[in-house]
Amino acid sequence: MDVRSLCLAVLSRGPASGYDIKKMLSEPPISHFQETSYGSIYPALGRLTKEGLTNCVEERQAKRPDKKTYSLTAKGRRALREALSAPLSPDRFRSDFLFALFFGDQLPAETLLAMIATRQAAYQERVDGMQDCDLSEASPQRRFVHGFGLALYAAAAGYLERETPGLEAALTAGDALGQAAE
Amino acid sequence: MDVRSLCLAVLSRGPASGYDIKKMLSEPPISHFQETSYGSIYPALGRLTKEGLTNCVEERQAKRPDKKTYSLTAKGRRALREALSAPLSPDRFRSDFLFALFFGDQLPAETLLAMIATRQAAYQERVDGMQDCDLSEASPQRRFVHGFGLALYAAAAGYLERETPGLEAALTAGDALGQAAE
């Protein structure tokens, strides 16, 4: 999803500054499946405003840069709806961890097992954090999205926990074979 | 993971051409968690060779471009090991689908449900494809990686299947409320 649509989407919830938008996009649950930086948001807001998809109201602030509050125009809302209902690009999972593991015959078994333990901890931490999350006020969609993320991370953490011993056994057996062959 | 390391990793399995490398990276299971294109691979191979991380042997071919077969040098193998054992960037999941769903109050319920059905089918198809996969010859690592992917996709497909009816109920109830309020 391009940054412009991300901005429009956040603004559909109400007026916000570039700073606010970045904050919302960088917090769970959105941060779990989208990424952005100031360097892309500010230019995007400028362009959106120039093209009439957003309005911008400047508020003078002493001792700070003027705060610019953006809001959706009717045209912007239409553009957002279009972007959300257009064919969406497929979900993607990127993992350097799996890649390293896949080519792990280049590395000592201990290194691999340490890598796995680190990932397992990271996934588990995420799961724990999400389970503590208060959803009593959340919309059905938000709960659904939250649940989806939780299901994925729990599956990852669970798999790593369950299957690591088996891999460890296979790797040490392989090492022994390798040494026997020498 | 940068394209250079991807190339080195594939070459650690044996000499290959740019074409071969692209093919391996574009096939499951690697395609499930890494992406590349010719436009990045060919320049990367050129640079790797210039820097002495790979060797290149050209083979004349009539009627086709000369085939260039690359192989790892000792330096290249060291660089690969370094890249694989360096701190890896965290796994990332990107989903325009979840994003659209999250801001789904902008869209009619039917559109949302259709989107979900499409994704569910896509995930399920992936799961089915992976279950049919023959792993009898595969290394322990490869099985582990395969299993990880399968666990994730199965969790996604399962979640969507289980939880969609609940969301549908909530959405239609919400619609009714919204209409009552008008």
Place this chain on the structure above:
DNA sequence: GGTTGCATGTAAATGGTTACATGATTGT
């Protein structure tokens, strides 16, 4: 006294995708 939050923005560098350019062979 240090970190976090508020608040904007630009410029350079990075790194990549997409499309183009070419073209025989093999399988359906």
Place this chain on the structure above:
DNA sequence: ACAATCATGTAACCATTTACATGCAACC
């Protein structure tokens, strides 16, 4: 006949990240 496979490479374009630039206020 048509698609896929083999086989390389370049150039234009795109988007984004990272680092820089600035600086107060509030909290710990």
